[in-house]
Amino acid sequence: MTTLLNIAAESLAEFERVYQVFDANGDGVLTRAEIMEALEVLGRGIAASDRQKLLNRINYDGVLPRDT
Numbered sequence: 001m002t003t004l005l006n007i008a009a010e011s012l013a014e015f016e017r018v019y020q021v022f023d024a025n026g027d028g029v030l031t032r033a034e035i036m037e038a039l040e041v042l043g044r045g046i047a048a049s050d051r052q053k054l055l056n057r058i059n060y061d062g063v064l065p066r067d068t
Helices: 004-022 032-042 050-054
Strands: 029-031 064-065
Touching: 004 032, 029 032, 032 050
Parallel strands: none
Antiparallel strands: 029 064
């Protein structure tokens, strides 16, 4: 039987795998360049308004921390 706790653990594991794909240099943060490169590689063009919303979440150092 699957419990909420199991689903959460599976979701967290999936998030970690996806995050590692985006985090090309493995430093634990996503830069604007890593995000845009990953989206292009995946063939996931996003609308300019959605791209701006995503980029607005990036902090002043130019990174999207995992805890955002």
